[in-house]
Amino acid sequence: MTALTRIVEQGCGCGAADELGGLVSIDEAIARIVRNAVEVAETEILSLASARGRVLGEPVCAISAAPPFDNAAMDGYAINSACLTGNGPWILPVTNRIAAGQKNVGSVRLGNAAQIFTGAPMPEGADAVVMQENVQRTEGAIVVLQKVRSSSHVRRTGEDMVAGDVVVSAGRRLTARDIAACAAAGSAAVRVRRRVRVALLVTGDEVSTTGDSRKTSGIWDVNTPMLRAAIETTGIELVRVETGEDNRAGLRRQLGELAKSVDLIVTTGGISVGEEDHVKPALTDLGLLMAFTGVVMKPGKPVSYGKLGAVHWLGLPGNPLSAFIAWQMFGTVLSRCLSGGTAPHSRRRHVVLSRPLRHKFGRCELRLAELSGFDGMGREGVHFDDATHSGRVARLPIADGVILIPSEVENLPEGALVEFQPFCD
Numbered sequence: 236m237t238a239l240t241r242i243v244e245q246g247c248g249c250g251a252a253d254e255l256g257g258l259v260s261i262d263e264a265i266a267r268i269v270r271n272a273v274e275v276a277e278t279e280i281l282s283l284a285s286a287r288g289r290v291l292g293e294p295v296c297a298i299s300a301a302p303p304f305d306n307a308a309m310d311g312y313a314i315n316s317a318c319l320t321g322n323g324p325w326i327l328p329v330t331n332r333i334a335a336g337q338k339n340v341g342s343v344r345l346g347n348a349a350q351i352f353t354g355a356p357m358p359e360g361a362d363a364v365v366m367q368e369n370v371q372r373t374e375g376a377i378v379v380l381q382k383v384r385s386s387s388h389v390r391r392t393g394e395d396m397v398a399g400d401v402v403v404s405a406g407r408r409l410t411a412r413d414i415a416a417c418a419a420a421g422s423a424a425v426r427v428r429r430r431v432r433v434a435l436l437v438t439g440d441e442v443s444t445t446g447d448s449r450k451t452s453g454i455w456d457v458n459t460p461m462l463r464a465a466i467e468t469t470g471i472e473l474v475r476v477e478t479g480e481d482n483r484a485g486l487r488r489q490l491g492e493l494a495k496s497v498d499l500i501v502t503t504g505g506i507s508v509g510e511e512d513h514v515k516p517a518l519t520d521l522g523l524l525m526a527f528t529g530v531v532m533k534p535g536k537p538v539s540y541g542k543l544g545a546v547h548w549l550g551l552p553g554n555p556l557s558a559f560i561a562w563q564m565f566g567t568v569l570s571r572c573l574s575g576g577t578a579p580h581s582r583r584r585h586v587v588l589s590r591p592l593r594h595k596f597g598r599c600e601l602r603l604a605e606l607s608g609f610d611g612m613g614r615e616g617v618h619f620d621d622a623t624h625s626g627r628v629a630r631l632p633i634a635d636g637v638i639l640i641p642s643e644v645e646n647l648p649e650g651a652l653v654e655f656q657p658f659c660d
């Protein structure tokens with residue numbers, strides 16, 4: 236039995252929406268984010284040394300061929316393979332010695348050999364390298380026991396890249412792998428998009444900051460440190476962190492101020508339907524255009540998104556697990572779109588349930604899950620929680636991601652396939 240038959244890019248694929256309550260499906264919420272989020276236009280030039288994590292604003296092209304000349308791939312002897320005729324062994328006089336970095340390497344005549352070291356330029360006349368382990372060295376000569384093919388252990392000019400090749404495309408978020416290709420292409424600096432500027436505003440009068448020596452217990456503020464870390468992981472720049480006032484006028488003033496200096500405001504809490512939920516009314520006062528207000532998912536139902544002029548607002552629920560999962564589902568997509576990064580390949584995959592699963596019909600549930608390795612048929616298994624509790628985070632450290640349980644599913648047997656989305660952190 237399969238809970239979902241197709242791997243979808245990001246959404247849950249079940250398409251559940253609650254028109255009456257104004258809630259949209261996960262897929263629709265993502266589509267609205269993608270439609271509204273325009274990447275930052277400004278770019279800057281950075282040295283390769285400081286470019287990791289940044290989004291490339293223009294392609295990086297090779298300035299010359301790599302390798303720039305034919306060279307030895309092994310320590311050994313450069314020979315012309317055409318001299319190994321008939322049956323061996325063949326005795327070849329060693330007439331020169333070539334080290335890496337050496338200029339004027341000379342040539343090798345047919346029937347002779349040049350001792351050569353890995354990375355050294357191939358001498359004229361030679362077309363192959365015999366590894367030193369495969370010869371017997373005698374006074375002034377080598378004995379070759381087996382034939383070698385032309386080009387054996389030779390790295391040819393331009394076999395990795397030629398001048399003008401695009402080695403990294405615009406939109407890539409630079410990793411050590413991209414930086415390797417840029418360096419091999421001769422690039423010292425790259426043009427990247429400027430980082431997206433983000434403000435985090437955490438509401439909730441009842442929460443206390445950890446580290447306050449006057450307090451030994453309380454509802455600790457989880458969202459600020461958690462989202463600081465999560466935002467940092469996506470490569471955008473957290474420029475302001477504030478504690479929200481718990482009233483409409485105060486929030487209106489704070490949000491209005493923040494909107495002057497950032498591209499994105501992320502808030503947590505204060506977005507449900509209670510009389511004490513002031514974030515949306517304050518944003519409405521400021522002229523917010525709402526793209527969606529609530530998603531048919533558990534946890535994270537109240538997650539909302541809209542725009543204050545050119546500034547994006549992502550409203551995450553106050554419950555820490557809801558805030559974390561809503562960030563994973565929507566915040567990461569929004570950050571990527573605003574940064575100008577190309578969509579990564581989906582890391583979604585099917586996994587096999589380790590035991591029967593029960594689910595309450597209604598919302599698409601994103602339940603914490605832990606990968607448990609592969610079975611004899613190569614199928615990846617998953618352990619999962621009995622239920623989702625939006626205020627609990629004790630199990631987050633051992634969870635590798637979430638399984639997606641479509642809204643209409645009520646029971647799944649052990650061995651059923653479900654979709655799994657790994658956390659990006």
Ligand SMILES: Nc1nc2c(c(=O)[nH]1)N[C@H]1C(S)=C(S)[C@@H](COP(=O)(O)OP(=O)(O)OC[C@H]3O[C@@H](n4cnc5c(N)ncnc54)[C@H](O)[C@@H]3O)O[C@H]1N2
Pocket residue numbers: 437438439441442454455456457458459503504505506507508509512535536537551552553554555557625626
């Ligand atoms: N009548 C209804 N009530 C609620 C609904 C609903 O549909 N109808 N939705 C529930 C759902 S689902 C969620 S999720 C929460 C989200 O509400 P808010 O986003 O307005 O969040 P708050 O009420 O401000 O806080 C919820 C919860 O989280 C704790 N919290 C808040 N901030 C932090 C923080 N920084 N660190 C740790 N914990 C935090 C807060 O103490 C509350 O317990 O609404 C339901 N209600």
Ligand code: MOO
Pocket residue numbers: 532533534535536537552554557625626
């Ligand atoms: O949707 Mo809420 O996040 O379950 O508690």
